[in-house]
Amino acid sequence: MSETKLGLGGVLASLPVKWINHPSRNADAAYKPVQLVTAARCGLLVTDTLVTNRPDAVRRFAGTGETVTKAFGAAAIIEDGGRRTTFTHRLNDADLADLRGIEVSAHQFQRWIPKAYESRVIVVGDRLFAAGIHAGSAETYVDWRNDYKALRYERIEPPDTVAAGILEYCAELGLTYGAFDFVIRPDDDWVFLECNAGGRYGWIEDAIEAPITEALADLLKKGIAA
16 A cells, blocks of 8 residues: 555656645645644634643543544444444543543544534635535534434525635645535634545535536646646
């Protein structure tokens, strides 16, 4: 795998073609702490976040407000014939009482954000396609990836300040494409969660009838990247 990545991947990355996105830009943009700092610098709201492997730090952070934990990436295993991954989890007293193993690696903890609903915003060049995502169960209210069948979608427009922040974020990290996730609070403020530079969009395109594939094709037709 390593030789293939460095060999075949190196050849592909060297081609003078239009990339959406270039593999190096995707790799740079994958770090969640970088995403949060970049989003804040671009004027987007972010929630308080702790990165640590110390149990005492987790308990202090959780003692100041409701807290969730989430993975830095999309690690998955195959179990019982299906793919399983780690979803956002709201910490409870039992979790805080037993934090064994946390010292092994860095973990991400964030302040829980009250939700009216959520949004995925797909960026293609300078075009934005936003879907409101409404949870239909307690599980999807915490993390909508728990059950796609329990979701309802609508096409929406992000506020101008949010749209401007998104485009500035993409410019800073050299991204032509991005799948942004936001929580919209009951007071209508948009809070940035993350941006997956290679995030899926097909089901969103179908749900809100947005011409995302067409926009990608139009961009690719422009040819060689600068």
